[in-house]
Amino acid sequence: MADVLFRVEGMSCEGCSKRLHTVLSAVAGVETVEVTLKPGEAKIRFDSAQVSEPALREAIEDSGFDVVN
Secondary structure (H helix, E strand, O other), X not given: OXXXXXXXXXXXXXXXXXXXXXXXXXXXXXXXXXXXXXXXXXXXXXOOOOOOHHHHHHHHHHOOOEEXX
């Protein structure tokens, strides 16, 4: 398992953070997700044999948010 922390911009409410949590949780290989509205972070534990860090970044950006790492 691997862990990654993304700084995420564009979340303005709890609904945004819940939506992002749902999207990331649905990605194959993701074990756990913690999304916090403030300070705007997504902490993800994932199986690097099933999903890559760039693919997780893409899932966040495809959801309408910006990754600022």
